[in-house]
Amino acid sequence: MEKLLDIMKALRDPLTGCPWDKKQDFRSVAPYTIEEAYEVADAIDREAMEDLKGELGDLLLQVVFHSQMASEKELFDFGDVVDGISEKMRRRHPHVFGSVQFDTPQQRRTAWDAEKTRERAARHDDDPSALAGIALAMPALSRAEKLGRRAASAGFDWADISGVVEKIMEEANELSEARLQRDQADIEEEFGDLLFSLVNLARHLNLDAEESLRLANRKFENRFRRLELRVLAENKDLKTLSISELELIWQQIK
Secondary structure, three states: OHHHHHHHHHHOOOOOOOHHHHOOOHHHHHHHHHHHHHHHHHHHHOOOHHHHHHHHHHHHHHHHHHHHHHHHOOOOOHHHHHHHHHHHHHHHOHHHHOOOOOOOHHHHHHHHHHHHHHHHHHHOOOOOOOOOOOOOOOOHHHHHHHHHHHHHHOOOOOOOHHHHHHHHHHHHHHHHHHHHHOOHHHHHHHHHHHHHHHHHHHHHOOOOHHHHHHHHHHHHHHHHHHHHHHHHHOOOOHHHOOHHHHHHHHHHHO
C-alpha cells in the first residue's frame, strides 16, 4: 500500500507529476470510479479471476486517487479512510468483535439496519427522512430497491406479496391507458411506475432486481448470438427473415 500511495503522490506532484493526473478533481475522477466498479462486476460475472485481480487493482487505485486529492486539501487521507471503514465494520458486527449474540439471522439483520439508521442520522442530521443519503448516482434499479427497502423499514410497505402483484396490474393498466391517450409524458411516467412496482416485487421475493436483469440480459445475448449463428449457417440474412421465421428459430434455441 505504501508503494501505491507513493506512486499516486508522485503522479499528483505539482512540478514533476503527470499532466493528466495533476489536473483531475473529485468530480472528473468519479465517472472512472463507477466504471471500474462495473468492470469488477463484469469480471466476476465472467468468472475471469485473472481479470478480477487486475480490475480490483484498478478499483483500489480509484480509492487511492480520491484519498490523495483529499489529502492535498487537508480533508482526510488514505489512513483515515482505512480507519473509518475498519471502525464501521467492527461497530456493525458486535456478534464477531464484541459480546453480543444473535439467535437468528433476522435478529442480526435488525441490529444491522438499526446501526445503519443511527449512522445515517449522525451524517444527515439536517434531513430526518428515512430516505436520507440514498445516492442519486446509483443505477436506477438499485436505487429503486433501496428506496423501497428504506420505506418498508419505516413501516410503509404491503403486508404481503399479493398487494405488490395487484399494484403491478394496476400500473400496467394505467400504462395501457396512457398509450391510448398517446401522451408521451404520461407514458414515460406510467412506465416508470410499473418498473418501480416490479422492483418492489423483487424485494418481496428476496431478489436483487439489478442482478436479475443482468442475468436476463446475459440469457438474451447468448440466445441471440446462437440465433445469428444458426441463420448464418443456413446462408441466410437475419434482416430478410420474417418475425415468424425468427420466432421459430428462437423457440428451437430455447
